[in-house]
Amino acid sequence: MAGIICKHINKKYGELEVVEDFSLEVADQEFIVFLGPSGCGKSTILRMLAGLEDITGGDLLIGGQRMNDAEPGDRGIAMVFQNYALYPHMTIRENIAFGLRRQKTPESEIDQRVGAVTKTLGLKPYLGRKPTALSGGQQQRVAIARAMIKTPDVFLFDEPLSNLDAKLRAHMRVEIARLHKELRTTSVYVTHDQMEAMTLADRIVLLNAGRIEQIGTPEEIYSAPRTLFVAGFIGTPAMNFLTLRPRRTETGWQLCGDSFQLAISGSAFDLHEGQQVIMGLRPSRLRPVDAGFSGPSVQGEVSLTEFHGDSVLASFSLDGVDLGSLMPAEERPREGANLTFGFAEEDIHLFDAGSGISLRC
Numbered sequence: 001m002a003g004i005i006c007k008h009i010n011k012k013y014g015e016l017e018v019v020e021d022f023s024l025e026v027a028d029q030e031f032i033v034f035l036g037p038s039g040c041g042k043s044t045i046l047r048m049l050a051g052l053e054d055i056t057g058g059d060l061l062i063g064g065q066r067m068n069d070a071e072p073g074d075r076g077i078a079m080v081f082q083n084y085a086l087y088p089h090m091t092i093r094e095n096i097a098f099g100l101r102r103q104k105t106p107e108s109e110i111d112q113r114v115g116a117v118t119k120t121l122g123l124k125p126y127l128g129r130k131p132t133a134l135s136g137g138q139q140q141r142v143a144i145a146r147a148m149i150k151t152p153d154v155f156l157f158d159e160p161l162s163n164l165d166a167k168l169r170a171h172m173r174v175e176i177a178r179l180h181k182e183l184r185t186t187s188v189y190v191t192h193d194q195m196e197a198m199t200l201a202d203r204i205v206l207l208n209a210g211r212i213e214q215i216g217t218p219e220e221i222y223s224a225p226r227t228l229f230v231a232g233f234i235g236t237p238a239m240n241f242l243t244l245r246p247r248r249t250e251t252g253w254q255l256c257g258d259s260f261q262l263a264i265s266g267s268a269f270d271l272h273e274g275q276q277v278i279m280g281l282r283p284s285r286l287r288p289v290d291a292g293f294s295g296p297s298v299q300g301e302v303s304l305t306e307f308h309g310d311s312v313l314a315s316f317s318l319d320g321v322d323l324g325s326l327m328p329a330e331e332r333p334r335e336g337a338n339l340t341f342g343f344a345e346e347d348i349h350l351f352d353a354g355s356g357i358s359l360r361c
């Protein structure tokens with residue numbers, strides 16, 4: 001087992017810097033997920049950890065040892081790829097045993113270890129088959145078995161579930177979580193799927209354009225996004241955003257839109273007169289309220305309702321911006337209804353409109 005330390009790592013392709021000043025400490029046994037949009041540098045960082053890509057600058061330590069120039073095979077890692085990377089001419093047993101056989105491990109030990117991992121992963125019935133005779137999910141399980149059998153210090157996963165359909169992806173996600181609970185091997189997992197990140201990660205590293213936007217537990221990233229980018233990236237349906245101007249009042253602050261004002265205490269935020277701010281509100285926190293509601297609220301005419309199963313997303317427009325309110329399906333409003341949507345001050349996220357940085361103190 002081993003922790004990983006990345007100190008000011010960067011990666012350049014010629015003049016193009018695709019990873020900038022990346023610093024992170026992954027604790028022993030931790031499950032870290034790199035999350036971000038396509039092209040943000042997740043795979044490049046993972047490949048630098050694996051030794052499949054040179055590190056342009058900075059230091060990489062695995063288990064306390066500097067690994068910048070170590071061969072992939074000398075890093076104590078095992079990697080699971082999106083495309084499974086199985087040998088098509090070999091049986092499942094041969095695929096799983098390949099690494100051990102190359103290390104000249106005695107056959108009796110290979111048998112025992114193949115038996116153990118295939119039992120854990122439910123692969124025993126398929127040992128004699130070739131990879132093409134397995135489904136995508138089964139092939140990915142073989143790829144995981146092949147990584148597991150090496151008993152590495154660190155697992156690296158590069159979008160391992162991307163080629164699977166939604167149902168199988170959800171199933172394999174649970175399987176990977178279960179394996180981690182059992183093995184506690186330090187893991188770094190790359191995905192652009194926020195559900196995978198939220199459910200698997202001890203901590204998420206959210207990346208954007210080669211830079212870290214935020215590092216935190218799934219709860220921290222969801223409930224206290226530090227930037228507008230994080231707030232917009234995490235959460236389904238996406239967060240509502242409105243551009244407002246704060247004005248000081250005798251009792252607190254007024255957030256002024258073009259056609260409405262919201263009175264808040266503002267005590268949790270670093271606000272200034274004359275500033276432009278962006279308010280974020282999760283659709284699930286914006287709910288129809290009665291006339292007696294005393295908290296902050298906005299009004300709007302429901303233009304569309306979308307059925308989501310247990311819930312309904314009602315859309316309305318305010319200051320020319322489309323907003324959504326997520327409510328239980330049985331409260332589905334009539335399209336055209338004029339409603340008041342209320343929320344709690346604690347549910348407000350405020351960001352500086354220029355820098356995109358959270359204004360929460």
Ligand SMILES: Nc1ncnc2c1ncn2[C@@H]1O[C@H](COP(=O)(O)OP(=O)(O)OP(=O)(O)O)[C@@H](O)[C@H]1O
Nearest residue numbers: 013016018036037038039040041042043044045192
């Ligand atoms: N060999 C290369 N030469 C030049 N640029 C590259 C090379 N490999 C990757 N890049 C660039 O580096 C950036 C990061 O790529 P990377 O594959 O790490 O992104 P990613 O976040 O993993 O994206 P995805 O989710 O689409 O795989 C991208 O802009 C990509 O175009």
